[in-house]
Amino acid sequence: MNTILPPLPCPRLQERALWAKGIIQTLSPYGKQARDLPEDLRLYNSADDMSLVHVSQTDMNRLWHAAAHLSRDDCFALRMGQAFTSATSQLLALAARSSETAEAGIQRIIRFVQVFSTQAQLYSVEDEHHLTVYFEPKGAAHPLHIEALLSRCIALLRELETTNLPLIMEVRLSGDTEKRREECEQILGTRVRTGCKRVAVRLNRRALQAPLPTSDAFLLKRLDSSLEDMLEHLPNVDFAEQVKQRIRVLLSEREVSEDLVATPFNVSPRHLRRKLSETGTTYEKLLDEVRMELAIKLIQEHRLNLGRIAFELGFLDPSSFTRAFRRWTGMSPTAFREQSQGKSESSALP
DSSP, rough: OOOOEEEEEETSSEEEHHHHHHHHHHTTGTTGGGGGSSSGGGGGSSOOOOOEEEHHHHHHHHHHHHHHHOOOOTHHHHHHHOOOOOOOHHHHHHHHHHBBBBBHHHHHHHHHGGGSSSSOOOOEEEEEEEEEEEEEOOOTTTHHHHHHHHHHHHHHHHHHOSSSOOOOEEEEEEEEEOGGGHHHHHHTTTTTEEESSSEEEEEEEGGGGOOOOOOOOOHHHHOOOOOOOHTTTTTOOHHHHHHHHHHHHHHHTTTTOHHHGGGGHHHHHHHHHHHHHOOOOOHHHHHHHHHHHHHHHHHHOOOOHHHHHHTTTTTTHHHHHHHHHHHHHHHHHHHHHHHHHHHHHHHHOO
């Protein structure tokens, strides 16, 4: 069983509740139900219409963590992605199929995927023979969520195959997945590379220009309009994520301040605070999030001692770092490192 360490909370990034409901429903074939989840997460299995309900990334990560534990299936997310559907994903699929060519359909999926899931940004890179679509996590999205989204998108891409030429050439998965590679290939129906830095799907350029027999310009114009409207009504957190990236850079240079963060955005610190307030956060919260994410990453890498990590993150002394880490995770850095080492050793056992 792959080790999934506790998730990093990022409550600002909201996901549609249909994903939470999908996770819970996918647990049923494993003999698990909503009552097996933490009590506060069971409400997402409501029979009511939850299309307007959003779930924090914190709770989404908790749900994925619980699902991995309850199912004890390394391929739970990939299986869910193949089976999981919703009116929104069907709308996205219809827009893709109504496009003139397979390539145009793929670009619509990339452009509008966030109406279906806000946890990743898709972008494509071309070379002579391939178009590679990358799935870039937003905030601290759970790795299983990215796998499920990838799996669902592959199901959408299958609907764009119209010739004898294969469209999907290869899928790339991150993490220690070699031991489940064959199973992944059976689920996704294509070759899978494991241990990659970024999750991606590689497509055959020769198959991209094939005209789609389902293309419908009349319908497509109206679908594009509806999807654009849906995008506009999503919570806008991109600016906060850009600020977080700026904080990461400054922390790596060991010189971070509100003034330095504001500089590349050509705004004053006061204006920066106002813009962040519009996204529901503050400079202090973002700095805290970045420090937490980096702290957990550095501890799991086992390269630096805890005193050095505290210094790298800009804490005045190790005790300040310890207090902050307890607030983030509920345990000391030492206990977290021991737990992390124990899980790494157990996952390496045959």
